[in-house]
Amino acid sequence: MKTPKKAKTGRRKKTTSNLTEAEWAIIRVIWDQEPCAAGTVQEALADSKGWSYATVKITMDRMVQKGFLTIQKIRNLQLFSTSISRVDAKRVELHKMLGRAFGGTLSPMLKFLIEHEGLSKEEASELRTLVNQAGKKRS
The missing domain is CATH 1.10.4040 (Penicillinase repressor fold)
Known part of the structure; x- marks a missing residue:
């Protein structure tokens, strides 16, 4: 009996070679406070970066696509955790x-x-x- 092949997810292997400076700033906050919402990250970076909520959320969504973050949905709340130590x-x-x-x-x-x-x-x-x-x- 043949074993079924694993389906490809289309996701890239997790590697920090794709982490930008902005993603490093975000992932540092999440390591310290995970799981956390995008608003929490935006507040933590407000003084040093001055980024809007939309900028932070879009960057975090891209980090999910790259495999650096995961999302846990609780009703309307999205909590982000890291996928890399x-x-x-x-x-x-x-x-x-x-x-x-x-x-x-x-x-x-x-x-x-x-x-x-x-x-x-x-x-x-x-x-x-x-x-x-x-x-x-x-x-």
């Missing part, structure tokens, strides 16, 4: 930037940051601790 989103963004600017390797990026952006004593100490812990895990 903070860790996954940051990982994809970091790998994109590493690939473009530093040939995909972490060491040149860290060297660049230290040499051109500087580190406070606290940051340097924290970095040493992280490097030492990573070295112990691999030993």
Whole structure:
């Protein structure tokens, strides 16, 4: 007996390579307050972005189409939740930037940051601790 093929949904695979700056601003709010309505997101971004409700809602609807958000409908209310974790989103963004600017390797990026952006004593100490812990895990 043949197993039926899965129907194609036409949706793209979730990847932050398609997240715009506006979508990043919106998804950060939703991560902190999910599930939430578009009005909640618009209020949270009102001071920093000045976007209208329509702008936020249209962007969120596009994010649903891209697979970044899901909608739960409760009567006339639409509550939005994220479909991608903070860790996954940051990982994809970091790998994109590493690939473009530093040939995909972490060491040149860290060297660049230290040499051109500087580190406070606290940051340097924290970095040493992280490097030492990573070295112990691999030993």
